[in-house]
Amino acid sequence: MTAPRDKFGRPIVVVTGMGIVTSLGGGKTDNWKRLSAGESGIKTVTRFPLDSLKTTMAGAVDFVTVDPFSSTSLSQRLAEIAAEEALEQSGIGSKGDFPGPLFLAVAPIETEWPQRLEVAREVPTKDFGIIDYLATCSGGKFAHFHRRFTFGSVALNLAETFGTKGSPISLSTACASGATAIQLGVEAIRRGETDATLCIATDGSVNPEAMVRFSLLSALSTQNDPPQGASKPFSKNRDGFVMAEGAGALVLESYDAAVARGARILGVVAGCGELTDSFHRTRSAPDGKPAIGCVRKTLADAGMEPEQIDHINAHGTSTPENDKMEYLATSAVFGEHTKNIPVSSNKSMVGHTISAAGAVEAIFSLLTLEHQRIPPTINYEVPDPAIPFDVVGNKARDAKVTAVMSNSFGFGGQNASLILTREPA
């Protein structure tokens, strides 16, 4: 059988289902409408007291509730909502029976404060130490906390709900996690192991300790008022990222399998690339070399030339360092072509959905291809002269878009990029 293959002889990987939840809303329709209208989902946090915090806003998803609240349960719920939408659109398999593996990008999990304190209140001794505390943990009364806070718990529950096959993989590559989940799915299909994969990325991390920890690293914007003005990628007065929640789910299939079952093809994952930065634990190499290598590897994986990319969905976190480095790396690879590429950052509106960002932004990239309209980078009032990108500032732009590069560059030297196209190359 002569199956359609890419130019390297590998099965072509297509997207047949997408689902999304962000601070802008639930579902593709609402998200696209608000995103392309330049609306912000960033608000002052109401979930917990804000006393003593330097940053008081986030892109929290408050219209989805879980009870009792934990970031882990919220992450799971967001993932479920996104996956249900993606599966419905794809029409693959049957309810609770997805014919392939699950790759899940999820934040690292640990027992959270409300649950820690719930146990603490039951410790019979005063001024207790860890051994007294552990004695109260055991005995079965809190067994549900073990089920909730094992690292594998979200994937286990999703695998059971959606009936994915085999051992589900939970992964964290920091801010690149969502892209990594897609990359693992693409690789599995290219190896011929499976015809379909469910790739989900989720993050429900807006809780006091997570905000404090990012704040202590001076990573977050402190421009709290107005909250929707805080995330300003590529602007001179940007001062950090804005934490946000959300989830993205994609059904990936081999082109053959999708065509055989008459599925509508939403787009193609033409290439994936990854290259580690060993410069520093939180900072990218200032010369951008690892990011340059990552972008080049991605182009090579797709078998494409820089000139074929006509839009970049930037990592664009709005931190002083990232945005500068991203321009440096992009211009090093794209050279003269850089000025012809409209660049935008979804994070200006939805914030940084951290573990989910790679998948959320891949979905927005695919919607950009579908609508032939590039969502804006809002709050672009004071362009940074050191970043002379063609930023799609403040208003969406209609444009012919055939191939989008979506970048994710994160803590721990994690760099990953994707190239998404409308049609198989």
Added chain:
Amino acid sequence: MAEKEVWITGVGLLSSLGEGLDAHWQALGEKRVNADEKRLAPYVIHPIAPVSFDAQIPKKGDQRQMEMWQRIGTYAAGLALDSAGVKGNQEILSRMDMIIAAGGGERDLNVDLAIMNADAQGKLPPALLNEKLMNELRPTLFLAQLSNLLAGNIAIVHGVCGTSRTFMGEEASSIDAARIAVARIGAGQSDIALVGAAHNGDRGDLLMLYSFGDFALKDQYASVWARRNHPGFAIGSAGAFLVMESREHAEARGAKPYAKLTKVVADLAKRKEPGAVMKSLQAMWPQLGVNDNAMLITGATGAEPATGEEREFLGQHPGLAVRATGTTFGHTMEAQFPLGLALAALSISRGALYPANDPTGLEVEKTEAPTQIVVLGVGHWQGEGMALVEAVS
């Protein structure tokens, strides 16, 4: 297209028994066990053996930026790179893929306990939690906690910079790390990969999660197979790393294999049904294509009901020479599976299976040189997997 053969060309081990392959081989031969019943009594743990980290993490600044689990892992990763003969080889390291299985890092237990005590005494209005966290958490502790920062540290210290993926999910994460690495190398998506995990068992904060489910072994150490009436796992400490590469890649650079890694299979048994673990193991076993004269290294934790079902499965294969790493090393969680792989590769390369250490008689002696060793991993709560490690012919 035929799958490429995957060789294990580097093995790095640091554990409660010591560091390096010779020290481990000797300790296993002497049936040495370093269990500690006092340090976190009543919990039994296996703390990491004393080690000077300078040999693999030369910069003190790097050591300061890490907590113990990361030091253990970065150290063991360095040993694996040394043993594969690629340490400092920029050309190879810059394109080496990395898949790490990781949990979370150490918390600041003093800060946590102060907050929990304040709350228990009614002295922690919700607003005060923020203040305490803002003022008392060390900023860099976050980086010692994040799962993907073990990989980050290995990249910084050793320059492993091709790709970097961190899998999470307790024991299963390391089974999948090995499975994906082998699949990628087999399919030509990768030439060489560093795969491993690290675990520090000397952590009260870590015991919390396992105490919720009453999984931790208390009071008295016993071999894994002798815990039937007093179940639980003794948390262990280990860094276990392997360098895996395609046979062609290894031969082209003149690298010698410890063994080859023929197959890795993984499963997610529906454990709500009793007997699911045993069924899962029965379904995976034929995929390896070995006979009952093989040898098997298991990460059986000692916690029930999983270990009970595993014991039942092993009972159906009475000819197998079994070794349980849990007896010697404790349960090293994410490091469980790479530890098994490392010991299998080591045994094959030394031409012998190390002696049994089991008063119940489940483990039997086997004198012939191993050609096939099955590595078995069953998670204490979820996830099952097997690998076949073979002598290179």
